[in-house]
Amino acid sequence: MSMMLMIHPDKCTGCHNCELGCSMEHGSDFRPKASRIHVYTWEREGFSVPMMCQQCNDAPCTTVCMPKALTRNRATGQVDLDAAKCMGCKMCVQACPFGNASWDALTSSILKCDTCNGDPACVRICPSQALAWVEDTVSAQVRKRAFATKLKNAFLEA
Amino acid sequence: MHGWIGKLLRVDLTSGKIAVEALDPALARQYIGARGLGTKLMYDEVDPRVDPLSPENKIMFVSGPLTGTFAPAAGRYNVVTKGPLTGTIAASNSGGNWGPELKFAGYDLVIVEGKAASPVYLWIQDDKVEIRDARHLWGQQVPETTEALYAETAADAKVACIGPAGENLSMIAAIMNDMHRAAGRTGVGAVMGSKNLKAIVVRGTGAVTVADKAAFVDAVSRISKMLKNSPGTGYSLRIYGTDANINPMNAVGGLPTANFQESHFPTADKVSGETLAATLLQRTKSCFSCVISCGRVTKVTNPKYKSEGEGPEYETAWCFGPDCAVDDLDAVTKANYLCNEMGLDTISMGSTVACAMEMFQRGIITLKDTEGLRLEFGNAEAMVEAVRLTGLGQGFGKKLQLGSWRLASLYGHPELSMTAKKQEMAAYEPRAAQGIGLEYATSNRGGCHVRGFTVGVEVLSRGATMDKNATEGKAALLVGVQNGTAALDATGACLLSSGGMGPAQYAELMTTATGVPYDVAGYLKTGERIWNLERLWNLKAGLTAADDTLPPRMLNEPIPNGPSKGAVNRLQEMLPEYYSLRGWGPDGVPTPEKLSELALNA
Numbered sequence: 001m002s003m004m005l006m007i008h009p010d011k012c013t014g015c016h017n018c019e020l021g022c023s024m025e026h027g028s029d030f031r032p033k034a035s036r037i038h039v040y041t042w043e044r045e046g047f048s049v050p051m052m053c054q055q056c057n058d059a060p061c062t063t064v065c066m067p068k069a070l071t072r073n074r075a076t077g078q079v080d081l082d083a084a085k086c087m088g089c090k091m092c093v094q095a096c097p098f099g100n101a102s103w104d105a106l107t108s109s110i111l112k113c114d115t116c117n118g119d120p121a122c123v124r125i126c127p128s129q130a131l132a133w134v135e136d137t138v139s140a141q142v143r144k145r146a147f148a149t150k151l152k153n154a155f156l157e158a
Numbered sequence: 159m160h161g162w163i164g165k166l167l168r169v170d171l172t173s174g175k176i177a178v179e180a181l182d183p184a185l186a187r188q189y190i191g192a193r194g195l196g197t198k199l200m201y202d203e204v205d206p207r208v209d210p211l212s213p214e215n216k217i218m219f220v221s222g223p224l225t226g227t228f229a230p231a232a233g234r235y236n237v238v239t240k241g242p243l244t245g246t247i248a249a250s251n252s253g254g255n256w257g258p259e260l261k262f263a264g265y266d267l268v269i270v271e272g273k274a275a276s277p278v279y280l281w282i283q284d285d286k287v288e289i290r291d292a293r294h295l296w297g298q299q300v301p302e303t304t305e306a307l308y309a310e311t312a313a314d315a316k317v318a319c320i321g322p323a324g325e326n327l328s329m330i331a332a333i334m335n336d337m338h339r340a341a342g343r344t345g346v347g348a349v350m351g352s353k354n355l356k357a358i359v360v361r362g363t364g365a366v367t368v369a370d371k372a373a374f375v376d377a378v379s380r381i382s383k384m385l386k387n388s389p390g391t392g393y394s395l396r397i398y399g400t401d402a403n404i405n406p407m408n409a410v411g412g413l414p415t416a417n418f419q420e421s422h423f424p425t426a427d428k429v430s431g432e433t434l435a436a437t438l439l440q441r442t443k444s445c446f447s448c449v450i451s452c453g454r455v456t457k458v459t460n461p462k463y464k465s466e467g468e469g470p471e472y473e474t475a476w477c478f479g480p481d482c483a484v485d486d487l488d489a490v491t492k493a494n495y496l497c498n499e500m501g502l503d504t505i506s507m508g509s510t511v512a513c514a515m516e517m518f519q520r521g522i523i524t525l526k527d528t529e530g531l532r533l534e535f536g537n538a539e540a541m542v543e544a545v546r547l548t549g550l551g552q553g554f555g556k557k558l559q560l561g562s563w564r565l566a567s568l569y570g571h572p573e574l575s576m577t578a579k580k581q582e583m584a585a586y587e588p589r590a591a592q593g594i595g596l597e598y599a600t601s602n603r604g605g606c607h608v609r610g611f612t613v614g615v616e617v618l619s620r621g622a623t624m625d626k627n628a629t630e631g632k633a634a635l636l637v638g639v640q641n642g643t644a645a646l647d648a649t650g651a652c653l654l655s656s657g658g659m660g661p662a663q664y665a666e667l668m669t670t671a672t673g674v675p676y677d678v679a680g681y682l683k684t685g686e687r688i689w690n691l692e693r694l695w696n697l698k699a700g701l702t703a704a705d706d707t708l709p710p711r712m713l714n715e716p717i718p719n720g721p722s723k724g725a726v727n728r729l730q731e732m733l734p735e736y737y738s739l740r741g742w743g744p745d746g747v748p749t750p751e752k753l754s755e756l757a758l759n760a
Contacts, residue, residue, distance in 0.1 A: 015444035031365035046455030127449035
């Protein structure tokens with residue numbers, strides 16, 4: 001079993017601390033635009049959704065990466081980026097259906113979640129438990145259990 | 159520079175000239191940022207006797223050195239200008255995401271001068287800055303304006319704008335950013351309106367750096383835990399919001415009711431944070447870098463007031479609730495939404511409606527004056543309609559938009575306006591807690607609870623160690639809190655964070671972020687310098703010691719009933735001591751010695 005980053009938008013309050021933690025972890029400054037995680041907020045509804053690389057099993061970015069800078073790591077279950085091999089063609093940016101790979105013009109590099117080598121800074125800093133670093137096979141069980149609780153209550157009240 | 163960006167943007171709307179200037183590091187060090195730096199620049203650049211709504215007034219949007227970092231709850235900016243409501247220096251701060259975005263675009267602050275010939279907005283994209291036509295947005299409410307600007311600039315841009323109230327030069331108009339967050343007090347929205355400036359839209363791709371990364375990250379990690387472990391910042395504010403104050407304030411007879419005629423509202427719990435959490439609350443929302451999350455995303459399903467948005471906070475729930483003798487949370491929340499949509503300060507709006515209700519009660523105004531609006535205490539529908547009319551500047555709203563002091567004066571009864579320096583006091587009865595009365599009387603922006611919030615020590619916190627009814631020690635308490643708050647505001651931090659951290663923590667964050675060594679004494683001295691500079695500005699603007707007072711009701715009319723029955727505010731027992739502790743003469747003017755001590759004797 002390997003680990004994955006689970007998103008709970010229902011708990012996200014839109015504070016952007018994850019972006020700040022990520023940019024500080026990967027650089028030495030606070031630069032949310034160059035974060036590997038981004039939070040989108042719909043102001044009218046007051047709802048926020050964090051987005052980052054899903055480490056796809058059959059990842060379109062690895063398929064289009066000519067120099068094989070992006071590769072599937074069977075051991076960790078992640079898509080690794082070897083920046084030394086990257087030629088900056090940005091095909092991964094084109095290929096990712098979620099928009100989770102991006103190109104930073106300032107540093108001439110691809111930005112993609114590397115899970116901080118298995119200890120994600122965004123998870124550490126999130127004050128609302130909207131991000132969780134969990135075993136992949138049981139990743140959704142928190143949510144399943146929450147709904148199971150409703151079902152339990154419905155039966156108990158009936 | 160670290161913490162600070164080191165650049166400011168100056169925009170002259172009269173000539174259309176846009177300039178980027180370097181921020182003087184010595185000035186930054188001495189005044190920190192936000193409220194402090196803005197006040198210093200206003201002091202140096204603008205004649206305090208200027209008409210606040212003339213092109214000669216300037217309006218500055220100033221971030222702090224911690225803004226844009228992950229220092230907890232430090233994502234704020236201050237609007238600094240001459241406030242039309244009060245005629246004082248105005249520093250009105252707001253959270254959301256706008257302030258940090260300005261820094262990511264590469265500026266500590268924006269100074270707007272002059273007046274555009276027709277409505278415009280400012281579009282700041284890193285180093286690309288344009289003044290754009292806003293005629294198509296004039297008249298639009300805040301949500302529509304904000305969404306239209308996202309569409310014509312960038313989806314991830316941040317918008318600070320005015321609604322119809324600011325355009326109509328309402329004395330109680332706010333500036334709204336990120337749709338729901340307000341730089342509310344002193345009428346700053348009207349200054350934008352007077353300049354024909356509908357909005358400032360900003361998008362930045364740059365960075366904020368800190369001087370000592372390892373030390374800063376370590377400090378933030380420890381301080382965030384302090385906030386998490388404190389009952390207010392770690393629990394109550396997230397679960398119940400600031401509206402958790404309703405019941406404890408009511409329990410001690412400190413909840414102003416029916417325009418401060420009473421101080422206890424029997425059905426207050428119907429508008430409390432607990433009731434809000436159990437009914438209208440959908441989820442909580444945070445400003446940038448906040449770990450507290452007091453924001454209330456709410457929804458009203460009652461067909462009469464059906465709508466959704468953010469709020470209410472405590473002061474808002476109070477002013478549309480108990481202060482208008484209304485206990486209908488749906489109506490209170492709807493009034494809050496209308497203020498956000500129209501760009502109105504909720505506290506001044508609610509208290510102005512309450513003042514009008516008392517004039518209606520006493521027959522000073524009639525249905526003829528109100529154009530049919532039945533402004534009786536407890537009439538929730540009339541209260542909501544009054545807010546709508548004020549926002550649009552229609553009907554009796556044309557008079558309500560002046561704020562309560564000018565409204566009551568129009569009818570010959572300024573004593574019925576619950577204001578200090580013409581600004582409406584907040585939700586803490588100054589007869590029931592002596593210190594907050596001294597704060598309202600001496601606050602540099604008029605009736606306001608967040609320049610020196612003594613109520614924590616007097617009533618609310620677990621460590622409420624001082625007798626709320628005593629005057630002894632309140633002057634010293636207030637001077638300390640005012641100085642600390644001035645410094646805190648200057649950093650870009652949110653006042654609510656002080657519920658779980660103190661000057662030592664802010665000083666540590668400032669030192670590690672900027673590389674400028676701030677110890678606690680130096681940090682607090684900076685706060686004192688800011689306070690005195692604001693005072694100097696106000697004195698030059700024509701205010702005197704005679705303005706350091708409260709409405710006569712607070713001083714002469716004992717609270718008629720409830721737990722604080724019989725109390726009045728004994729301001730005269732505290733004010734001379736306050737002046738003395740401040741190093742001011744009996745005339746309320748800082749002595750040359752004090753000014754020299756603070757390096758203000760220029």
